[in-house]
Amino acid sequence: MSTARSSTDVTLSVWKALMLREAVSRLSGGRAAWFWLLLEPLVHTVFLLFIFSVIRMRSVGGIDTTVWLMVGLLAFLMFRRTGTQTQNAVSSNQGLFTYRQVKPVDTALVRAILEGFLALLVSIILFAGATMLGIAVVPLDPLSVLEAFFGLWLLGMGFGLIASVAGELIPEVGKIIGFAMTPLYFASGVLFPIAVVPQPYRDWLLFNPIVHGLDAARLGFAPYYHAVPGLSIAYVYGFALVTIFLGLALYAKYSTRLVTQ
Amino acid sequence: MIVVEDVYKRYQTDQGPGKWVLQDVSFKIPPKISVGLLGSNGAGKSTLLRLIGGIDIPSRGRIERNCRVSWPMGFGGGLQGSLTGRQNAKFVSRIHGHADDIPGRLAYIEEFAELGDAFDAPVKTYSSGMRSRLQFGLSLAFDFDVYISDEVTAAGDNAFREKAATAFKKLSDHASIIMVSHGEGTLRQFCTAGIWLNEGTAHWFDDINDALREYKKCQISKQLGELMCRRVLPENQEQLELEIEKIKQRQSALETLEKGLHGTPLMVDHEEGLRIMQEARQLGMQLAVAGQITQQGYMLKPEARPLLKKYFAAPYNKHLELYDLLSQCEKAESTK
Numbered sequence: 302m303s304t305a306r307s308s309t310d311v312t313l314s315v316w317k318a319l320m321l322r323e324a325v326s327r328l329s330g331g332r333a334a335w336f337w338l339l340l341e342p343l344v345h346t347v348f349l350l351f352i353f354s355v356i357r358m359r360s361v362g363g364i365d366t367t368v369w370l371m372v373g374l375l376a377f378l379m380f381r382r383t384g385t386q387t388q389n390a391v392s393s394n395q396g397l398f399t400y401r402q403v404k405p406v407d408t409a410l411v412r413a414i415l416e417g418f419l420a421l422l423v424s425i426i427l428f429a430g431a432t433m434l435g436i437a438v439v440p441l442d443p444l445s446v447l448e449a450f451f452g453l454w455l456l457g458m459g460f461g462l463i464a465s466v467a468g469e470l471i472p473e474v475g476k477i478i479g480f481a482m483t484p485l486y487f488a489s490g491v492l493f494p495i496a497v498v499p500q501p502y503r504d505w506l507l508f509n510p511i512v513h514g515l516d517a518a519r520l521g522f523a524p525y526y527h528a529v530p531g532l533s534i535a536y537v538y539g540f541a542l543v544t545i546f547l548g549l550a551l552y553a554k555y556s557t558r559l560v561t562q
Numbered sequence: 563m564i565v566v567e568d569v570y571k572r573y574q575t576d577q578g579p580g581k582w583v584l585q586d587v588s589f590k591i592p593p594k595i596s597v598g599l600l601g602s603n604g605a606g607k608s609t610l611l612r613l614i615g616g617i618d619i620p621s622r623g624r625i626e627r628n629c630r631v632s633w634p635m636g637f638g639g640g641l642q643g644s645l646t647g648r649q650n651a652k653f654v655s656r657i658h659g660h661a662d663d664i665p666g667r668l669a670y671i672e673e674f675a676e677l678g679d680a681f682d683a684p685v686k687t688y689s690s691g692m693r694s695r696l697q698f699g700l701s702l703a704f705d706f707d708v709y710i711s712d713e714v715t716a717a718g719d720n721a722f723r724e725k726a727a728t729a730f731k732k733l734s735d736h737a738s739i740i741m742v743s744h745g746e747g748t749l750r751q752f753c754t755a756g757i758w759l760n761e762g763t764a765h766w767f768d769d770i771n772d773a774l775r776e777y778k779k780c781q782i783s784k785q786l787g788e789l790m791c792r793r794v795l796p797e798n799q800e801q802l803e804l805e806i807e808k809i810k811q812r813q814s815a816l817e818t819l820e821k822g823l824h825g826t827p828l829m830v831d832h833e834e835g836l837r838i839m840q841e842a843r844q845l846g847m848q849l850a851v852a853g854q855i856t857q858q859g860y861m862l863k864p865e866a867r868p869l870l871k872k873y874f875a876a877p878y879n880k881h882l883e884l885y886d887l888l889s890q891c892e893k894a895e896s897t898k
Contacts, residue, residue, distance in 0.1 A: 306659050318656030322645065330644055399640035400633045401616040402657045557619050558574070 315402050319394075319411040327415065338423055342378055346371050346427075349492070362494050362519075362527040367436050369519060369526075372446075373491045375424040376518040379417070379450050380457040380511055381482065386416040387461020388478070391469055391559055398560045405559040406552040409465055413458040421450065438522065446521035448534060453514040455541035462548025469559050490515050496529040507531055510540040564591040564614060564631070564708065564740075569623035571609055583609050584620075585762035591755075593629065593707070596738045598749040598770050600777040601759035602784075607742045608634075608712055610759065614740060615710050629707035635697040643686030647677055647696050650685055654700050667703045674729070675699035676722070695722060702729055709733075711741040727751055746774060781845050782820045786813060815841045 306314075328335050353366050361369040390405075390412040397403045431438045440446045468475030486492075489511040496516075498506060506512055507529065514537045516528040552559075571584040583606040591597055599607045612618040613625055615634040633640060641650050651671045655664050672681050675695040680688065688696070701709055709730075730739065730752065743749050749756070749770055756773025758765045760780060767773035815837040 310659065311657075314659050314661060315657045317661070318653050321656070322642070322649070322653050325649060326642070326644055396640060396642060398617055399615075400654070400657055560617060 311402050312407065315404075315407050316411055319397075319403070319407060320415060323411060323415050327419070338419060339426065342375060342423060342427060346374055349374070362496060364519065364523040364526045365437070367431070368438050368522055369494075370491075371427065371431060371438060372519050372522050373515045375420075375427065376450060376453055376515050377486065377489055377491045377511065379420040379424070380453040380460070380514070381486075382420050383413055383416045383454055383457025384460040384464065385482075387413045387458055388464040388468060388475075390461070391465050405556050406462075406549070409462055409548075409552070410458075413454075413461060417454040417457070420454070424450070440522045441524055442521045444521075445534075446518050449514050449518035449521060449537070452517070452534060452537035452541060453511065455545060456510055456514065456537065459541050459544025459546075459548050463544060463551060466548065466551040466555055466559065470555060485509070485511070488512075490529070494527075494529070496527055503529070504531070510537045513537045563593055563626075563628045565626040565628075566590070566614070567624050567626070569613065569620040569625060571606070571613060571618075571620050582762050584613075584759075584764070587623075587762075587764040589757060589764060589766045591708075591738075591740065594734070594736070594738050595755050596734070596753045597740045598753035598756045598773065599740065599742045599759065600749075600756055600773055602781065605759040606762065607759055610757075610764070611710050611712050611740065611742060627708075630705070632701045632704070632706040632709045634710040634712050635694075635701050640700075641685045641693060641696065644684055646684055647675070647681040647688070648672075650696070651700060651703075655703075658704050660704070670703050671696070671699040674702060674725075691719075691722075698726055702733070705737075707737055709737060709739045711739060711743075713742055713744070723748075749774065778845070779820065782816055785841070785845065786816050811837055812841065819845075 328338075349370050350367060353370065358366050360366055387409050390409040394403075394408040397408065398405070428438045464475070464478050468478065488506055488509055490506075495503060495506050495512050512529065513532055513534060516526075516532050517534045517537070519526050520528045520532070567588050569584055569587045570582060572582045573580045587610070599610060601607050609618070611634045613620055614627070615631060616625075616627065617633070640654070642653075645653075648668060651668055652664055655661065655667045660667060675681070675692075675698070677688075677692055677696060680692060685693065685696070698711075701711075739752055741749070741752060753770045754768075756767045756770040758767065758773045758777050758780075760777075765773075765776065767776070811834075815834065818834070819838055819841055
């Protein structure tokens with residue numbers, strides 16, 4: 302008989318299996334699932350662009366409205382999609398915990414990784430598409446754009462980890478998080494530049510790490526962009542690491558409560 | 563070797579901690595001994611299987627698994643509805659560390675489960691029989707020392723059950739099974755020892771037949787007890803008498819049935835026989851019947867028929883003869 306596998310081996314093979322499985326169900330569940338992945342941000346951008354052109358705003362903070370909107374929206378989606386997918390990982394994979402190799406935290410982490418990858422892919426495709434249409438969305442400082450997107454992905458993961466455990470333990474929390482998403486969307490500077498918000502409210506909004514992430518991403522596209530004063534990418538990372546740590550701690554404490562009904 | 567030591571289990575409900583499902587359960591399952599779990603609905607059979615399978619942890623006490631134990635196969639767990647049978651099989655191969663060997667395992671599972679084209683259809687379109695066949699095939703594709711089955715082996719038609727039994731017999735020189743099943747025949751076929759769960763405690767029996775008998779006795783006495791202290795009686799004198807008569811009849815039927823457990827064939831008249839049959843059916847007991855009743859279309863469970871032929875050659879026409887199948891088979895085997 303073969304010898305027992307080490308825990309690392311087991312976890313790695315579980316991650317690999319989960320990743321393939323999640324990818325298959327995300328990309329082939331229903332008709333043209335990949336198409337809907339692209340369509341949501343596309344429709345969203347086009348609609349916002351339409352509104353901005355009606356009120357004749359050609360530029361925001363010194364850069365083209367289209368670029369400002371697209372970058373902000375896609376960066377925000379990086380956070381939101383990662384967050385919500387991670388949040389639902391445990392409940393939609395309940396059936397898998399029949400295999401004792403699969404732990405709740407595995408499904409959450411794998412979903413976060415997959416969703417981050419997909420969101421990045423979607424962003425690249427849409428930026429490339431916009432460039433082909435003649436809209437100049439080419440980052441002048443690609444590394445800081447990646448840095449900002451990565452930070453937002455980490456934030457999404459941390460948020461999702463905490464939200465999934467909290468939602469399973471106290472179902473009401475899940476509902477509150479659900480309707481807190483829309484205010485968060487407005488308070489993150491997707492629709493209007495936070496830089497124009499008067500003090501002291503701006504400082505309050507700056508507690509929201511997503512604001513920093515979004516403006517950092519825009520700054521990466523155009524270094525001459527008038528980003529919000531007090532922008533700090535370190536704050537994004539610090540916040541993300543704290544939430545991820547908290548989320549993992551919650552999983553470590555409550556993993557058995559998540560598995561049993 | 564699986565050691566269960568002082569295990570207590572209760573679930574958390576919305577109203578605080580629920581009542582104890584298992585209380586002070588201790589036993590040891592030696593290697594290569596197959597065990598059947600008995601108990602009425604809600605006695606904690608599935609809970610115990612989940613605990614042994616390691617997908618839940620006891621509230622108190624500990625469980626030691628010094629061998630490779632399969633996941634508990636049963637009711638839909640472990641299969642994702644939106645994925646096909648093949649994709650599910652691949653997933654299970656991967657998490658068990660057989661990523662390099664997927665085609666071979668897939669071929670085995672495909673062949674064993676006999677799903678045909680449905681193997682490439684989403685699992686949510688499967689019937690429950692197909693699901694069980696897939697689950698059974700899945701677990702047999704991997705080498706475990708102990709297989710845990712929650713009512714899976716009872717699924718499917720006779721041909722599949724035969725196949726499952728032979729496949730399992732082949733494994734039985736190095737593996738064993740822990741199973742829950744409501745089919746007496748299935749339990750006798752697969753298991754040597756038995757655990758009877760009653761009111762939260764577990765009773766170990768070295769012989770599955772003893773466990774079955776104890777379980778049935780308890781079932782009957784529970785029924786009798788229920789009969790005694792039951793519902794509102796009708797006020798109308800005539801109806802009351804009818805009702806009392808009915809209860810008396812049921813009681814005598816149950817009592818006769820209990821006697822039958824000790825191995826004597828029951829000689830009863832036709833009407834009484836019908837009542838006993840009915841009670842037995844409600845209790846999920848298997849009776850062998852010789853006499854008119856078979857000709858009148860009271861069909862026996864299919865697995866009882868060959869046994870009946872084997873042991874009771876001459877039909878007895880005047881009365882009905884009811885046998886507790888279990889004790890009769892035992893007797894026949896011991897005289898052989």
